[in-house]
Amino acid sequence: MKIKSLQNEQFHLKSNAKMVPFAGYSMPMWYSTIADEHNTVRDHVGIFDVSHMGEFFVTGDMAKDFLQMVTTNDINKLTKGKIHYSSILNRSGGIIDDLLVYDIGENKYMLVVNASNMEKDLNWLNENNNLDVDIKNSSDDYSLFAVQGPNAEKVCSNVFGEDLSGIKYYTFIERETGDFGNVIISATGYTGAGGFELYVRNEFAESLWNNMISKGKEFGIKPIGLGARDTLRLEMGFCLHGNDIDDSINPIEAGLEWICKKEIDFIGKEIVDRDKNNNPSKILVGFELKDKGIPRKGYKILNKEKELIGEVTSGSISPYTKKAIGMGYISYKEDTLSEKIFIEIRSKKIEAVIVKRPFI
Secondary structure: OOOOOOOOOOHOOOOEEEEEOOOEEEEEEEEHHHHHHHHHHEEEEEEEEEEOOOOEEEOOOOOHHHHHHHHHHHHHHHOOEEEEEEEEEEEOOOEEEEEEEEEOOEEEEEEEOOOHHHHHHHHHHHHOOOOOOEEEEEEEEEEEEEEOOOOOHHHHHHHHHOOOOOOOOOEEEEEOOOEEEEEEEEEEOOOOOOOOEEEEEEHHHHHHHHHHHHHHHHOOOEEOHHHHHHHHHHHOOOOOOOOEEEEOOOOOOOOOOOOOOOOOOOOOOHHHHHOOOOOOEEEEEEEEOOOOOOOOOEEEEEEEOEEEEEEEEHHHHHOOOOEEEEEEEEHHHHOOOOEEEEEOOOOOOEEEEOOOOOOO
C-alpha cells in the first residue's frame, strides 16, 4: 500500500484518484473534488493515505538525553503512551523539520517526520549522535492512514471492535490484532477535525484500508486526497514545512514559541532565545481577503500605505467558509490584528485584514 517510487498506483486509481508524484511517492491528490472531500472531513469522516510520512525509532539508555538535545520540546514531560509536537533546528535556529515524538516506553521513541525531509533529518540526527543511541529508519515498513472527522471515533471503534473514546488527544495505544497485526492507534491529525492516525505494517495496509471503507460507509466515510489535507490544515493555521516553515525560519518567527521550552538546552536555542527576548524581524500571520481573489504562495503583502512588508506562504479559498484565506510573513512591526493590508494578485492590490488563526 505504501506507494514508493511511483509503484502500486492501481490501488488508488480504482477509486478514481488523481495521482501526483511527491518526494519519490505517487500520492492521491483527490478522488472527487477538493471541496467535497474537505467538507466530508469537516461534517462526517474521511480516510487519507499518508504513508509517505517517515517513521524513525530512537532507542537506547541515552535516547531521552539525545532527543532533548536535537528537538525543541521538553522530552521530560513525555511518558509512555503520550505524544508531542516538536521541531528539529539547525545551528542557525532554522527549522530543519517539524515532527511528532511518540514515547513508546523503555527508552524507545518514534519520530514521525515529513517525507521530503527524511534523508536530511536522518543525516542530521546521525551527525549529532554523540550519545550512542540507535536510530532506525523504518519508514519503508509502515503505512499510515489518517481517519479524520466527527465520525472518526465511531468508524475506528467499529473496525477494531473496542471503544476508543478513552484515547485522549495526543496519546496513543498499541494493539495486536488478528486481522491487521500490531497497530499504533494515535489520537492525532493534521485537520483540526478530530480523529486518529493508524500506523500499520505494509502487509496489512490494504486490508485495514478496505475494512475502514467498508465499515465506515454507514458513517459517511470517503477516501480523501492531499488537496483537501492542505486546505484543512490551512483552515486551522497549521504550518506546512516547505511553505510556512523551512531551514531559514526559526520557531519564534513562525509563532511556534510554545514548542521551544526555555528551561531546556537544544541545538539552535541561542537564536530562539534571541528572537524571543528581542522580537524577530518578521512574523507569520493569518489574513482574510475582503475582495475577490485567491492568495497564492509568493504573492506580495503590502501595508495600508501599499508598501511591501512581506510575502504569502500559503493561501486558498476555504471550502467550508468560502472565504479567501492565507498565511504569510510580514515585518514584525506591522503585526496588528484587524490591520488592513493588501495582497498583490496579478498586479492588482486586493484588500485583506490580519486575523487570528485558526480561521474557523
